[in-house]
Amino acid sequence: MRDQLEEAHKHRDDGYGRAQHLNQVELPKRFYSTVDVARGEDGYAITLDGRALKTPGKKIPVILPVLDLAQAMAAEWAAQDKVIDPATMPMTRLINSALESGEEMVPAFRAEIGKFAGNDLLLYRADSxxxxxxxxxxxxxxxxxxxxxxxxxxxxxxxGIIHQPQPVSTLEKLDAALEGQGLLSLTALVSITGLTGSGLLAIALLHQLVSADDVWTAAHVDEDHQIRLWGEDEEATERRQKRRIEFDIAVSVVDSLRQGPIR
Structure with a gap:
């Protein structure tokens, strides 16, 4: 399962090709003129010059259950200029990640969030x-x-940092809090968990107990303390801004799916 999870995390960088190789390969040229969203029996498809979009690796048709997500992904494709740059397509990368991971990864993604929650950022405190x-x-x-x-x-x-086991009943109830979440939602929640270092924050966000801004603030309490002491580092600030974009995209996926099925 660990190997599968690591492979799934790699897919989170997929766009039109592998984002991890962007520095080594030439970006593909834009090959289409029009981008549209088409509704079918199973959901919404993104079309490029009338041809349905597929994932870059396994060539899986991109069918989304809610219009908001399809429109957001289509907007990324429409915004590409002379070349297709996956670095500017976070929604596309996240959706491709989910679809290429496959439904068989749902239990593993759910377990990953629970694993973070049981050893969570919010549970390990400083003494000074x-x-x-x-x-x-x-x-x-x-x-x-x-x-x-x-x-x-x-x-x-x-x-401190010495492992403190959490009550078994707590972990079981937190796992149950993820019940009913499908592949797209869990992929987004895994992304949120990884970006914040907290499964508890991801679960709280899913159930609308806290806002996205409050989650982001909670995830950076330690970092913000260091900034107050020593000032901002330009490179660190840039990395944080890029992570915030990924975070906001993942949140938008969770929010859209919470609204319900095809509409």
Whole structure:
């Protein structure tokens, strides 16, 4: 399962070709004139000059269950100019990742989020300086309280980095909180989990206990403390901005799918 998960994570960088090889290969030229969204019996397809779009690796037809996602993905293809640059197509990469991973990865993705939740960023606290301790308590405890009330669970935060097991009943209820989520939603939630370092934040976001901005803030409490102490690093800021784009795309996928089936 671990090998499958690692391969699935690689697919998250797919666009028109492998994003991890963009620095080594020439970007493909735009080969189409028009981009449209077509509704079929199974969902919405993106068409390029009337031909349905497929994933780059396994050539799986891209069929999306909600119009919002199809329109967002179509907009990325329409925005390409002379060449097709996957770096500017985060929605396309995420959708391709999900489809090429396949339905058989649903249990593994669900387990991955649960694994993070059981050893979560929000549960491991600093013992100093007091400013950071206070900020972690203020921001992270707010999320834990909301989760505890929603799912009737308890958490055992700890100081330091030594593993602190969480109650089995808590982990079981958090896993149940992901029940019913399909491949697209879980792929987006895995992305959110990886970008924030927190399965608990992903679950809280899924159930609308916290906003996307609050999740992003909670994920960067430690980093923001360092920035206050030492100032911003230009390269780090740029990386964070790029991660925020990926995060917002994943959130938009979760939000769109929450609204319901084909419409």
């Amino acid at each position: 300086p007091q400013e950071l301790v206070d900020e972690q308590e203020r921001v992270w405890d707010d999320v834990l309280v909301k989760l505890a009330r929603k799912f009737e669970v308890g958490f055992q935060p700890t100081i």
